[in-house]
Amino acid sequence: MSLLAVYDGATLPSILQPVHPSWLSWSLSISDIFMLIATFCVAFEYKVLPINFWKFILVSYIFNALLAMYYEYNAGGYSQYEIIGHGATSLFILGIICLPIIYYFDDLKSEHDHSVMVR
Numbered sequence: 001m002s003l004l005a006v007y008d009g010a011t012l013p014s015i016l017q018p019v020h021p022s023w024l025s026w027s028l029s030i031s032d033i034f035m036l037i038a039t040f041c042v043a044f045e046y047k048v049l050p051i052n053f054w055k056f057i058l059v060s061y062i063f064n065a066l067l068a069m070y071y072e073y074n075a076g077g078y079s080q081y082e083i084i085g086h087g088a089t090s091l092f093i094l095g096i097i098c099l100p101i102i103y104y105f106d107d108l109k110s111e112h113d114h115s116v117m118v119r
Contacts, residue, residue: 024068031061039100042107051108058101065094 034057041048069090073083 021071024064024071027060028064028068031057031064035061035097035101038104042100042104045107047108051105054101054104054108058098061101062094062098065090 037048038054038057040046069087073087078086
């Protein structure tokens with residue numbers, strides 16, 4: 001969806017373009033790809049890249065999502081109740097989306113603990 005926002009930002013009239021800047025669309029696209037990779041790694045029990053890299057991806061994903069919501073709400077057109085309802089729902093869904101990478105942290109940490117014990 002964020003790749004579509006990049007395309008829309010370049011081709012649609014200004015009234016229909018996303019309200020957040022194009023760099024945020026690109027950043028969301030990249031972090032979406034890494035979140036998808038982390039989900040596949042959890043599902044198929046692959047261990048790739050160090051845990052610090054995945055922590056950075058998780059923090060950047062949450063930051064990008066919150067920043068996109070900030071731009072959306074500052075664009076106007078929402079009542080206070082819509083912002084509260086949409087914000088609470090969005091944060092709940094964001095938490096669900098972040099669960100696989102948190103489980104991946106546990107997998108990577110247990111592998112690291114096991115490798116330390118073997119030495």
